[in-house]
Amino acid sequence: MCGGNSLSQAFALKPTPLANEFVKDMNTIQKEYPLEINICDDCGHVQLGHVVSGELLFSNYLYASGTSKVFVHHFNVYAKYIKSILKINKDKPLAVDIGSNDGTLLKEFKEIGFDVLGVEPAKNLAEISMQNSIDVINDFFNQGSVEKIIATKGKADVITANNVFAHIDDLRSVIKNSFSLLSDDGLLAFEVSYLGSVLEGLLFDTIYHEHLDYHSVLPLIGFLKDNGFKVIDVLLVESHGGSIRVISSKQQSHYKPSESVEKFVTQEKEKPITKERLNSFYEKIQIEKSKITNYLKTLKEAGKKIVAYGAPAKLTTLFHEFGITSELVDFVIDDSPLKQGLFTPGSHIPILAASSVDFNDIDVIFISAWNFAPSIIEKIKEKLRKDAIFIVPLPKFEVINNE
Numbered sequence: 001m002c003g004g005n006s007l008s009q010a011f012a013l014k015p016t017p018l019a020n021e022f023v024k025d026m027n028t029i030q031k032e033y034p035l036e037i038n039i040c041d042d043c044g045h046v047q048l049g050h051v052v053s054g055e056l057l058f059s060n061y062l063y064a065s066g067t068s069k070v071f072v073h074h075f076n077v078y079a080k081y082i083k084s085i086l087k088i089n090k091d092k093p094l095a096v097d098i099g100s101n102d103g104t105l106l107k108e109f110k111e112i113g114f115d116v117l118g119v120e121p122a123k124n125l126a127e128i129s130m131q132n133s134i135d136v137i138n139d140f141f142n143q144g145s146v147e148k149i150i151a152t153k154g155k156a157d158v159i160t161a162n163n164v165f166a167h168i169d170d171l172r173s174v175i176k177n178s179f180s181l182l183s184d185d186g187l188l189a190f191e192v193s194y195l196g197s198v199l200e201g202l203l204f205d206t207i208y209h210e211h212l213d214y215h216s217v218l219p220l221i222g223f224l225k226d227n228g229f230k231v232i233d234v235l236l237v238e239s240h241g242g243s244i245r246v247i248s249s250k251q252q253s254h255y256k257p258s259e260s261v262e263k264f265v266t267q268e269k270e271k272p273i274t275k276e277r278l279n280s281f282y283e284k285i286q287i288e289k290s291k292i293t294n295y296l297k298t299l300k301e302a303g304k305k306i307v308a309y310g311a312p313a314k315l316t317t318l319f320h321e322f323g324i325t326s327e328l329v330d331f332v333i334d335d336s337p338l339k340q341g342l343f344t345p346g347s348h349i350p351i352l353a354a355s356s357v358d359f360n361d362i363d364v365i366f367i368s369a370w371n372f373a374p375s376i377i378e379k380i381k382e383k384l385r386k387d388a389i390f391i392v393p394l395p396k397f398e399v400i401n402n403e
């Protein structure tokens with residue numbers, strides 16, 4: 001982020017296959033990659049030590065935003081918020097979403113009067129987006145796609161990028177391209193997982209190969225400034241267990257930074273990201289690991305049937321770091337048809353649709369998609385026996401009775 005080259009390794013999690021590499025055949029041999037966490041000695045930015053190529057990660061992607069009702073609502077509020085602060089008088093301002101997934105956010109922008117265009121490298125998602133009448137360029141966000149947008153639609157008034165900036169190795173070129181694409185009074189808004197929340201909430205399972213960067217506001221402000229932007233707003237948002245939405249505009253634009261920017265800066269200066277802080281984070285993960293896995297083993301030895309709910313990408317890190325295998329968990333239930341019938345990366349646990357499961361037979365639901373725990377419990381509690389239990393591993397290990 002600062003262009004420095006003095007990196008130190010803070011800790012390393014267990015190597016895993018790619019977090020979204022769900023397989024069709026349980027006998028597939030999957031390559032594992034290191035998960036080393038490095039910190040920049042100059043700016044405190046935290047990033048992975050090993051970069052897996054974007055082509056390998058994102059050309060076929062199984063995470064579709066639209067499958068989660070929580071995200072649809074989140075994006076609805078998001079689009080309205082951006083519209084409320086945008087200082088552009090146009091009938092149809094243009095919103096471009098980088099990594100537009102299945103078009104869920106752009107659909108919300110379209111409904112409130114924007115012209116919209118997505119940029120999405122995953123072919124399967126670009127196709128879903130087109131079926132939903134959201135136009136998309138099926139490519140990475142690079143100079144070529146930016147030129148194509150300007151030539152056909154003109155400059156963008158809003159550029160959004162949600163849970164994609166942490167995925168990009170050459171973020172500098174993406175920011176430069178965003179600068180070329182954005183109109184003078186346009187807004188660049190992105191959501192990234194917030195390192196402060198990851199550390200406070202022990203959200204280590206959000207560390208996987210797609211997430212190259214673990215952002216804090218201070219390094220981001222410097223980085224954006226280097227590239228002609230100023231940060232005008234920072235909001236803490238709840239998606240993925242703790243993210244920030246950073247809104248920035250061109251330096252010469254008329255937007256004034258909100259007080260929240262200064263609040264984040266003060267907080268981060270008071271409690272800086274250091275190697276020691278990262279080390280103690282790692283120690284805490286190991287303590288939780290023994291608590292949770294010992295509990296699961298006790299249940300298994302008592303003959304309980306344990307099933308996981310939710311096969312998000314973060315399951316891969318959680319299961320590998322904790323050593324959770326098919327010996328402990330019989331199967332995983334997931335609501336995404338894209339994942340049903342496949343096996344989890346590395347651990348090769350079958351993924352089933354809720355409709356094909358006999359809930360009467362289950363003693364323990366381990367909620368691997370813990371950020372959706374309340375809605376998952378609400379959805380299935382009636383189907384389960386009264387003596388079944390829920391285990392929520394993070395952000396705090398909890399056992400919840402189904403009564």
Ligand SMILES: [Zn+2]
Pocket residue numbers: 001002003004040041042043044045
């Ligand atoms: Zn740095």
